[in-house]
Amino acid sequence: MDMQRTVGKNVRFLRESKGYSQEKFALKSGFKRTYIGAVERGEMNLTLSNLCQLADALGIQPSILLIENAFKK
Numbered sequence: 001m002d003m004q005r006t007v008g009k010n011v012r013f014l015r016e017s018k019g020y021s022q023e024k025f026a027l028k029s030g031f032k033r034t035y036i037g038a039v040e041r042g043e044m045n046l047t048l049s050n051l052c053q054l055a056d057a058l059g060i061q062p063s064i065l066l067i068e069n070a071f072k073k
Contacts, residue, residue: 004042004045007065014071028057051065
């Protein structure tokens with residue numbers, strides 16, 4: 001699996017597990033909702049600072065977002 005999709009799946013799983021809509025998470029993280037959607041679909045090649053910003057909004061270490069199959073349903 002490519003890294004963009006791995007990060008996207010992890011962001012989506014964690015966002016949903018916290019009960020955030022994309023809109024609410026966008027406000028919390030400081031990004032636009034369309035950006036969050038693109039990240040979750042694996043369409044965005046994130047910068048390290050954006051990865052850290054997303055992780056901070058989720059209350060986790062950034063490295064967690066890089067682990068393939070970190071969260072299985």
